[in-house]
Structure formats: C-alpha cells, structure tokens
Amino acid sequence: MKINHIYLGDCLKLMGQEIEKDSVDLIYADPPYNLSGKTLTLINNKTGGPFYKMNEDWDIWKYEDYLVFTEKWIAKSWNVLKSTGSLYISCTYHNIAEIIFIAKKIGFKLNNIITWCKTNAMPNITKRTFTHSTEYVCWFVKGNKWIYNYKNLKEMNPHRTKEGKTKQLRDFLDFIELPIVQGKERLKGPNGRAIHPTQKPEKLIELIIIASSNENSIVLDPFFGTGTTGIVAARLKRKWVGIELNEEYYKAAYKRIFGNEGVKYG
Numbered sequence: 001m002k003i004n005h006i007y008l009g010d011c012l013k014l015m016g017q018e019i020e021k022d023s024v025d026l027i028y029a030d031p032p033y034n035l036s037g038k039t040l041t042l043i044n045n046k047t048g049g050p051f052y053k054m055n056e057d058w059d060i061w062k063y064e065d066y067l068v069f070t071e072k073w074i075a076k077s078w079n080v081l082k083s084t085g086s087l088y089i090s091c092t093y094h095n096i097a098e099i100i101f102i103a104k105k106i107g108f109k110l111n112n113i114i115t116w117c118k119t120n121a122m123p124n125i126t127k128r129t130f131t132h133s134t135e136y137v138c139w140f141v142k143g144n145k146w147i148y149n150y151k152n153l154k155e156m157n158p159h160r161t162k163e164g165k166t167k168q169l170r171d172f173l174d175f176i177e178l179p180i181v182q183g184k185e186r187l188k189g190p191n192g193r194a195i196h197p198t199q200k201p202e203k204l205i206e207l208i209i210i211a212s213s214n215e216n217s218i219v220l221d222p223f224f225g226t227g228t229t230g231i232v233a234a235r236l237k238r239k240w241v242g243i244e245l246n247e248e249y250y251k252a253a254y255k256r257i258f259g260n261e262g263v264k265y266g
C-alpha cells in the first residue's frame, strides 16, 4: 500500500486490492449512516448554510443493501488489521445495532463505546422525541493483545493531583463533550458553506489515535471524507492511508493535508 496517501475509489475494492492482509494497526471508520433523505432538515443551521439538508447520494440505501455493504467493509477491515489491531466505528442510534451485530458476527470483540456528546447539537425540531445530542464510536478489537496507551491518556487528562501529577483515569471516561466542527476547523467552500456535512472533530480522532496506536503505526480510514484522520495521524507521527469515493471530498482532503502547492491528484 502507499503510505501517507489518499486513494480515490471504493473502499470495498481498494481494501482488497491495495492494502495488505494483517498490515494495519488501527482503522478509524466513519461510514455512511443511512440517514439521508429522511431527517435532519433544518432552516438557518449555520454549520451547513442557510438551508442544510443531509441528503448525500452515498448515504442513501435500501436497508438490506446497507446490511450487505456494512458486512462487506467490516469483513475487509478484519482482513487488513493486524492481530493486535483495533477498529473504531462512528455511528448513531440509527445504525449502532447493525454495526455491533455484524462486527461481532465477523469475530470482533467490543471493548468500549465512546459517547460523543455534542455541545452544540441541533435543536429539537419535531418536538416528538428527546433532543438528539450524541454520536458513538464503537471500539472493536481482533485479538486480546490490543494497544491501549494508558500512560499517554493520563497525560491528556486535564485533571491533576494537588502536586501537579497525572491522575488515575477515574474521571477520564468513555464520554467526550465536543461541539460539532465549526469555526476555523470547518472546511468551507467558496460559497462559505461547509464542504462536507459530517466532518469529524480533530479532538475525537486524536483521542482514538493516541489510545490505540503508537508512533509509526499504520492508521487506515476507509471513509476519508475531508481527511480528518490523515491530518491528526500525521501530527501524531503515525503513518496513514485514506480511501474516499467522492472526488470533491478527495480533493478537499488532499488540499487540507498537502496544501495547494504542487498538488497532483491521484
């Protein structure tokens, strides 16, 4: 596989063709949630523009096809991961049941579910359910010798003892409060609107990469989007590989990571 590289294409095909078996330390996957065209219509949402609707072609599935697709990419992830590897999958209440069921069927063990509480969640438009403010990241492992960098996480923990030393992680939980990406971190197009509807916060990806990989580890993101995983992995001195199907997002990720100068796509 090419390291520190974005592949343009379908991860189902490319994970089989380009990524060697048992070669990857960590996969962070933010797959389609199968949400589009159904919900999340909001007028005056500043993140997506004056009228923002989650209506992406890549996110519209028949339920049966979604199950088949999910099983295929999780099985490919199993193949390319080392026996010590971890697979983190972002999801919401819409697809968490399917993700966990399928991953377990393939052989993965579920270690944790990280809850991301969105501090600027969308308001309750329908007034018919509790306000949705959370997404999840399921952490799966292949074997029982997974990487968990407890000491590094202790350093990340903002809480200190009276003497200024790092603390036991009693107050550093499988729960993280972060806003939906906004401000400078949000990639915007010339029209001022967000380039991608589901760009993930760098802080969330940082937590995952620090916890479950080491310097020079290989981190794969098969649904690369705007390249958040690549940016964070490079900053943390990990090797990374991204796969993205959509050419517009691929170009945005490329520009975000490599800058404008001397850009060659492909």
Ligand SMILES: C[S@@+](CC[C@H](N)C(=O)[O-])C[C@H]1O[C@@H](n2cnc3c(N)ncnc32)[C@H](O)[C@@H]1O
Pocket (backbone or CB within 6 Å): 009, 010, 011, 012, 030, 031, 032, 058, 196, 198, 199, 200, 201, 222, 223, 224, 225, 226, 227, 228, 229, 243, 244, 245, 246, 249
């Ligand atoms: C939820 S978004 C990922 C967003 C990303 N985490 C970020 O921070 O920007 C999912 C991405 O997967 C891409 N995608 C969908 N199906 C794919 C496939 N079969 N192979 C590769 N990428 C795919 C979509 O184009 C979309 O950009």
